[in-house]
Amino acid sequence: MSVSPLTRISAQSGCAFTLAAGQRLDIVDPQGRQVADLAIFARADVRERFSAGRTLDYNEKLYLSVGDVLYSNRSSQLLEIEIDEVGRHDYLLSPCSRRMFELLRDQAGHPSCHANLSAALGPFGIDQDDVDSAFNVFMNVAVSLDGTIAIRPPLSKAGDRIGLRALTDVVIGLTACSSEQTNAGSCKPVDYRICD
Numbered sequence: 001m002s003v004s005p006l007t008r009i010s011a012q013s014g015c016a017f018t019l020a021a022g023q024r025l026d027i028v029d030p031q032g033r034q035v036a037d038l039a040i041f042a043r044a045d046v047r048e049r050f051s052a053g054r055t056l057d058y059n060e061k062l063y064l065s066v067g068d069v070l071y072s073n074r075s076s077q078l079l080e081i082e083i084d085e086v087g088r089h090d091y092l093l094s095p096c097s098r099r100m101f102e103l104l105r106d107q108a109g110h111p112s113c114h115a116n117l118s119a120a121l122g123p124f125g126i127d128q129d130d131v132d133s134a135f136n137v138f139m140n141v142a143v144s145l146d147g148t149i150a151i152r153p154p155l156s157k158a159g160d161r162i163g164l165r166a167l168t169d170v171v172i173g174l175t176a177c178s179s180e181q182t183n184a185g186s187c188k189p190v191d192y193r194i195c196d
Ligand SMILES: [Zn+2]
Pocket: 037, 095, 096, 112, 113, 114, 176, 177, 178, 179
């Protein structure tokens, strides 16, 4: 198996790339307590994309880990979690957006995962309106029995990793999340690599 070196996504930025069926994407938290938003589209037709609702339907749980599969809006299997050194990720919340920072935090012009994903995915023919649900790697969202949710600091420590195997050819958008609140007070980089 060939393993490429780690590529760094600097704090509050994002990137996009393709992943062929059978390749594994490793995402590493180099400093600890940092979220990476993962957007997934089918390469054959980017109108097909990750669906949080379908994924919840088929997995019947809020917290996904090794052996669990991320599904598309057409109920196809996109990625399977193969390695998970943290065990806490979120897929309820949409990527943070410029508008979200205005509405919830009264912060204008704040960097956001939605803007970073939209900019990176644009060259693949993906419109910003199609950047919606994502698998938020290392994001720690606590769900109470009464249905309320709370964003907690990520449980990831420096060097912790998740590995996801592509089950079909996909276009990936990946960020180092821009929200201070989500990342234990400070925004940090994220590393990734593709393994054949
Ligand atoms: Zn974010």
